[in-house]
Amino acid sequence: MNLRACGILILALMAGGTGCSYYDSHTITYLGAPRPAATSPAQVKILQTPPSRPHERLGEIVVDASLNPPPDVNKVEARFRREAARLGADAVVVVSDRAETTGWWMSGPCWSPSVSSLQSRVIVGVAIKYRPAE
16 A cells, blocks of 8 residues: 555544534344334334333344534434334334443554544434234
8 A cells, every 4th residue: 555545544533533413223123023114203112121011022233323522312202213214113212321342443554553442332223113003
């Protein structure tokens, strides 16, 4: 790698590690879980504890957000609602909220780089669908 390419790579990596907020999300659908039709994100409720009402677990939603600056709660909840609505869920139960190492970035010259870890806030919710009243 020539010196110019090395400098461009380092600048790109450093730009990703500066104080900008970021949000990423993905869904893990449970094998054998019901597959209801999509719902409206506006109808999806965010819960901190499982409801007493009978329900089915559809899958997990993982939101990966910046740790510094802290994520905007409204944006995290919007991600949960959007992903849960695609699964046909009525609600999301938040089951985990933790900081963890999710990547690495380098700075300094190519011949003597400094490697730092990228810490993110990882929030996991379980998408649920209420059972019809019997």
